[in-house]
Amino acid sequence: MARRITDLDQLTDSADVLLCDVWGVIHNGVNPFPLSVEALKAARQRGQTVVLITNSPRPADGVIRQFETIGVDPDCWDDIVTSGDVTRQLVKEAPRALYFLGPDRDLSLVDGLDVDLVDPDAAAAILCTGLFDDEVESEEDYRSLLEGFRARGLPFICANPDRMVERGDRLVPCAGALADLYVELGGETRIAGKPHAPIYREAMARARAIRGSADQARTLAIGDGVHTDIRGALDNGIEALFIARGIHASHYLNGRSTDGARLEAFLSEEGVAPAYWMEWLA
Structure with missing residues (x-):
């Protein structure tokens, strides 16, 4: 105990x-x-x-x-x-053409990295920092998009493994919830944050x-x-x-x-x- x-x-x-x-x-x-x-x-x-x-x-x-x-x-x-910080190494090792899934405030994650942020149809991998609008959306809103990525065998790089966090007095979903859904669909995830060893x-x-x-x-x-x-x-x-x-x-x-x-x-x-x-x- x-x-x-x-x-x-x-x-x-x-x-x-x-x-x-x-x-x-x-x-x-x-x-x-x-x-x-x-x-x-x-x-x-x-x-x-x-x-x-x-x-x-x-x-x-x-x-x-x-x-x-x-x-x-x-x-x-x-x-x-x-x-x-530790996800940047995963991005360096990933295909160059990335679909960025997350709010614009997180774009600093790729500052200085040799990547191209592209539309979903042109992507060779997904870089996810969260939902576009975690105030109103849930992971289920992304099921169809993720099913399409899974059908193409794209790796899903998750920059925030948390499934949810408190914001004030509410719980809001995070990128980890989308990573869980991608795994449920049979997709490959790459994660360096907690609970994984790199961080x-x-x-x-x-x-x-x-x-x-x-x-x-x-x-x-x-x-x-x-x-x-x-x-x-x-x-x-x-x-x-x-x-x-x-x-x-x-x-x-x-x-x-x-x-x-x-x-x-x-x-x-x-x-x-x-x-x-x-x-x-x-």
Whole structure:
């Protein structure tokens, strides 16, 4: 069973490096979570290294600009690794003619890369950062388009493996939901973000560059997504802290607090075993 903790400083002696999720842990896309920000600032002051590890499809500078817009204190992190950062390598290895599936705000993902963004009929691969309009659309709106790509055997590069995220008080679908649908249709996906290994290798390399050395046995991953943050950490040999009041809260929330037994049942059903859990990062 996961051990419940109430303060991140309870784990100071067991972790030198914190790999912390962003969306759902530090902010909800609209507002930062002050307690989480202060917890990470305090961890850095105690000598721990904080590398933010996010499935944002944008390179890190785009995440920093969002932080500036919504007011996330830059003192809460040492470095940032995004799914967009590691996906750029997949794009370099892919066919040049790409159909870009996602909002225009994510086009910075291909800045400086030798690619041609083409219409669906001319594409040799798909690069997906999300839905065109996640405020009103769902993955089912794309079934016919994806069926056409699958019939042609095109690879689907997913720059954001998250299936959904909180935006304010709502859940909105992400590129991972489209990737799941493409797999359901029999298509090939290529993914480098959480829960896959490339983003963890890059995050640990960044931590080692900062500290001089970093041991995965003394690293803690923090996140609210069982399919990405928790499964990814465990699959890559990293201990995990589950933040309960995130995207899965409806499964075990009892009034204003988490029902511990229901939480344990949920984690068991999902086949993950984080070492720790807490309501909010604090």
